[in-house]
Amino acid sequence: MPTSSDAPPPELLNNDPNGFAWGVWHDRTPKLVQQIRNAHPYGPDQRQALDDLLEEISAGLMTPLPPDVHDHELWTDWGADYFGKPWLDAPFLGSEAYFYRRLLKAVDYFTPGPWQGVDPFDHLKTAELRDPTLEVDLSTLNDLQQLHPEEAGQAKLLASLWGNRADLGFRIGKTAASAEPQTENLVADDSELVWDLLSPTAEVTVVVDNAGRELLADLVFIDHLLQHDLAAAITLHLKPCPYYVSDATTNDFVACLRRLAETPGTASEISRRLWNAVGDGDLRLYTHSFYSAPWSYHHLPTDLVAELKNSSLTIMKGDLNYRRLVGDRAWPPVSNFADLTSYFPGAVAAFRTLKSDVAVGITPAMLITLEQMAPSWRTDGSYGLIQART
Numbered sequence: 001m002p003t004s005s006d007a008p009p010p011e012l013l014n015n016d017p018n019g020f021a022w023g024v025w026h027d028r029t030p031k032l033v034q035q036i037r038n039a040h041p042y043g044p045d046q047r048q049a050l051d052d053l054l055e056e057i058s059a060g061l062m063t064p065l066p067p068d069v070h071d072h073e074l075w076t077d078w079g080a081d082y083f084g085k086p087w088l089d090a091p092f093l094g095s096e097a098y099f100y101r102r103l104l105k106a107v108d109y110f111t112p113g114p115w116q117g118v119d120p121f122d123h124l125k126t127a128e129l130r131d132p133t134l135e136v137d138l139s140t141l142n143d144l145q146q147l148h149p150e151e152a153g154q155a156k157l158l159a160s161l162w163g164n165r166a167d168l169g170f171r172i173g174k175t176a177a178s179a180e181p182q183t184e185n186l187v188a189d190d191s192e193l194v195w196d197l198l199s200p201t202a203e204v205t206v207v208v209d210n211a212g213r214e215l216l217a218d219l220v221f222i223d224h225l226l227q228h229d230l231a232a233a234i235t236l237h238l239k240p241c242p243y244y245v246s247d248a249t250t251n252d253f254v255a256c257l258r259r260l261a262e263t264p265g266t267a268s269e270i271s272r273r274l275w276n277a278v279g280d281g282d283l284r285l286y287t288h289s290f291y292s293a294p295w296s297y298h299h300l301p302t303d304l305v306a307e308l309k310n311s312s313l314t315i316m317k318g319d320l321n322y323r324r325l326v327g328d329r330a331w332p333p334v335s336n337f338a339d340l341t342s343y344f345p346g347a348v349a350a351f352r353t354l355k356s357d358v359a360v361g362i363t364p365a366m367l368i369t370l371e372q373m374a375p376s377w378r379t380d381g382s383y384g385l386i387q388a389r390t
């Protein structure tokens with residue numbers, strides 16, 4: 001981290017017309033609210049609540065949650081600086097987390113009654129698992145058996161990374177046959193360090209991101225680690241509730257294991273091994289309310305710190321986890337990843353495709369090339385990174 005005399009750059013706000021967040025609030029989020037409203041037979045109360053939310057985020061001032069919700073204190077604490085002020089003036093990271101909390105409120109996700117526990121994003125997640133092209137992708141896992149375990153491991157690591165682009169990396173096809181992992185478009189690659197941190201005694205944590213194709217790729221990678229003695233045990237950190245549309249909850253983990261089991265061959269073997277690993281305690285499931293909280297990981301609560309401290313390596317999946325890990329700030333891209341994450345308990349790695357303004361750990365030469373050749377490299381999802389520190 002910068003020294004105390006060296007203040008960090010400002011937090012990213014929603015109100016920069018040139019910032020990535022601008023498009024999220026002016027395009028993506030309004031469309032999402034409308035889509036959720038159209039996709040469910042909600043009654044008048046939920047419809048009205050969704051319409052009110054849409055109006056509020058479009059032009060209104062941020063209002064607090066009612067006092068009777070279970071997490072009122074948490075959001076009052078965060079919102080003290082923002083409630084009563086325009087959504088557009090709030091920090092991007094916290095306000096988007098609050099948007100998802102408000103969406104769950106609007107559809108009565110936590111309210112005792114008929115809609116309690118009904119995931120408003122389930123239809124989207126299910127469609128991804130039912131996509132006919134997935135069968136072909138999962139069948140190509142059989143080809144990986146021909147590779148040397150180290151090559152197969154690297155291919156699976158990269159598949160887990162590119163899975164974050166929802167562009168399933170283990171559709172390896174030519175890549176598998178020629179043993180050429182998909183390394184193009186990597187703006188940083190610390191994968192050697194990641195492998196160095198894995199061993200038969202390693203306790204690994206994977207803070208997962210999206211359900212569906214990304215989680216399937218993560219599970220294939222995790223199976224590889226367990227099968228090849230590269231970890232003694234692995235803990236999956238899942239979301240405690242539906243979040244950011246496709247973030248994985250325990251239900252989504254179960255759905256992925258079931259989907260893997262439907263494809264004969266390697267995929268179903270992986271499903272069976274992981275199912276047994278959960279039963280044997282080698283693959284643990286874990287969640288914490290902090291995973292849907294509005295703060296960066298600099299504010300980890302003590303019980304989550306205690307949990308992560310036991311880990312030989314924590315792998316952070318995806319864009320949002322990356323923003324929470326380094327801080328959602330206007331960092332110069334050449335900032336040092338190890339310095340910015342030195343506060344985090346234990347060794348940490350990030351597997352992420354770039355889908356927002358934040359980027360660190362880029363070499364000056366790489367930065368010049370990216371700015372010249374691919375002006376939207378930070379946000380268009382075509383670039384990825386593997387960064388790690390011991």
Ligand SMILES: O=P(O)(O)OC[C@@]1(O)O[C@H](CO)[C@@H](O)[C@@H]1O
Pocket residue numbers: 024096164209210244317318319320321323355356
């Ligand atoms: O964490 P993920 O799934 O990789 O990405 C989350 C994301 O799509 O949502 C945010 C905008 O809504 C961005 O930070 C990021 O691009």
